[in-house]
Amino acid sequence: MRIINREKKSSPPLSTSPCAHLRAAYHTCFNRWYSEEFVKGHWDKKGCVSEWQKYRACLSEHLDDKHLSRFLEAECLVDSFIQAISRKYKSWDLGHNLHGTSISTFRREKVF
């Protein structure tokens, strides 16, 4: 906790995510697809598939050292998120992690 408080004094980083570039590429593509295709009635095909796959792969890979692992500590999660995680990490014991274990506490201190 002491570590957390000390770190908070410095201004928050804009983005420390190792997936920031892939994320930006996907979001830019998605925004364009949304306003130029989807709302204009062309919803038969999902856009930005390759951008999504690259970004998604990075997210899954860095789930552990990124803040996203903290979501596993939450008691109640969006179904789709649990499904997405468990698809990728079939071996993970989600139920165990959901209630905050010593492993997740350790992760928290490592992340911040």
Add this chain to the structure above:
Amino acid sequence: MVKAYTQEHIYKHPWERVTSASWRKFSDPENKRTLSHILEVDTLNCNLDSQSGKLYTTRALTVHAPGPWFIRKIIGQDICHCVESTVVDAQSRSMQLKTRNVSLKKFIEVEEKIRYDPHPDNPTGWTICRQETSISIKPLSALASMAEKVEQKCAERFMQNSTKGREVMERICKYLEAESSGISI
């Protein structure tokens, strides 16, 4: 102890543009300064129902929510993680967003619902935004005795942030409008 607030705002822009702006609100880098409380936005899931024209998206928001020192002392952190689920129905032209916190739930639960619909008086030109926020401090939390004050503070902050959010939305709409008419700004 739950506090609920509703707000309404009319955008003098068509629904297509306003909902496009809504997607860009947190992800366009130029808004980072205004919406500095949003640290990170990640898309966790995005599904398209190509039969009905419905788009389902789940995003993770990392929010910086500094409070009074005693709250930081009790909670031990000032970063909050939220999950935002969005459904856009392109056929009926509606967008619904629901955001709630997934961390710090022992202390506080915040749920924000936003709807964007074409304005009934001018369905092709204007958009009505309805926003509902509910804030609840957990009665068992160490904050219970000052829950009322904390809720008030949270509510004030939410109001400030939603005003900022609207300003950003208006700015993006203008930008998109200029872009669609071929004027570069």
